[in-house]
Amino acid sequence: MHVHLEKDDHGHVAMPDDIMEASSKYFKAEERTPSIDRIAEIYRGQQMAAVVFTVDASTQMGHEPNSIDDLVAGCARNNDVLIPFGSVDPRQGAAALTEARRQAEELGVRGFKFHPSVQGFDPSDEQFRPLWDELERIGLPCIFHTGQNGMGAGLPGGRGIKLKYSNPLLLDEVAADHPNLPIIMAHPSVPWQDEANSIATHKANVYIDLSGWSPKYFPESLVRQSNNVLSGKVLFGTDFPLITAEKWMKAFAELPLKDEVRPGILKDNAVRLLGLGAGAQGNDAGRSGSAPGGTTAGGAA
Template identity: 45%
Template sequence: MVASLGPLREATERHFRTEVPLRTVDEMADEFRADDVLAVLLAWDAETAMGLPPLTNDFVASCVERYPDVFTGFASVDPWKGRAAVAELRRAVTELGLRGLKLHPSCQGFAPNDRRFYDLYATAVELDVPVLFHTGTTGLGAGVRGGGGIKLGLSRPILLDDVAADFPELTIIGAHPSWPWQDEMLAVAQHKANVWLDLSGWSPRRWSPELVKAVLGPLRDRALYGSDYPFITFAKWLDAFRSHGPDAAVEDQILRGNASRLLGLDAG
């Protein structure tokens, strides 16, 4: 991860107001096992836009293979690599066993609704895997002059509306509460039944009243727990989430049930 984030790692730590100690895969597995958490490990490939080496799908798959009780994984591909990106997504799912695709429009430098990248979505539909899009601001490049060249507008949730409409069979997950465009994300998710919410990367104590109402109400069947570990720990996220008073059934849906249904996991 250190090499893949390059000089932006320190800016990200400042953004989250935390210093992230380096951990081995073994240490991470022990930590998640102690918290009874199944972690979704994310690969990373923004090589074209950022010039940094990928955190590869093979590495993520090797971690999942080593600790299948605590890890599952999502692939990443660089959208600008065209046919090679499509082929890599297919390999990551069919050969490596990864369960989804993670894309970061701002860091990868592409607009989600640009039709040049539609072959990726068509392949995800064919493979029956969800696509997780980063939405909203990002800690990467935050506080750096020029933001490290990262353009936030590429991660506006409204851009996903076109994708959801053009690919009704594609399951789309909007990652993070999408600040400062939370209302856009809620509008898209409430209008398009193939759009889900990921709740990572933003303390529930900072959620808007509209987001709390949606997550505990009409979108409770399509809301997914996430922490953005290591920047936010499971314990801190859960304590903040419980401050909103979810009942036991809704809490179980968001922490386990929805993800189990979406990814075909054992809910236990």
């Protein structure tokens, strides 16, 4: 459920150079900027599918985002394994709503990615309600970064990136007021894991993806809840290219999870959320040629 495209077809990188360099050191990434076709090659070799996206933080970062159009085209070239998500900059107001409609209706993205800390916004602020209203109307899932930030880690002042915007409690109000908007809280939400567990338990439209951390470092409460009340609400993700699926899967195998819980986390929960089950794709699957078939779910970023 969580793979980043960090460099587009024209060689443009998603974030300013200092943030890219700092995050590479923080995660000790081996292959930092694989192309969309390279991502597909890697995931195809692992018999996995991946949700792929970038982040539009142009207002906060003063840096143009990677091209969503190119990302979708790359996923269409590799539609057996890649699923495209879009991204808009919430701080662009009405233009963000227009762009979200374009990405959903013309490009055929299957969801949207937001990073409140990197994009510099509070999701619960009233000024962003029109965007959540529109995305609820569109009806596609939205992934929000929560918890600790690898972006800006180790830089003076964290490069101005504010952790408070990644508190999952800021999404509780969004989820309550938009019950038909599927919300995925990305990552173990350290240091707010109990808050994330509570929201995902309380709100039927809220999920948790497990990316950004090796499973051996997951908070105990997340593992415990994933084994019971949240077993249908947690989703496999790695944060590739920052964490590889091989490393993640090896550590995941060591978690004390019930055998009957693992298939849901690794594939079935995501299949239901994304509407990829047999007979569920309908005409949507053909909009960008991006709905994979016969694959095993994967993710990262």
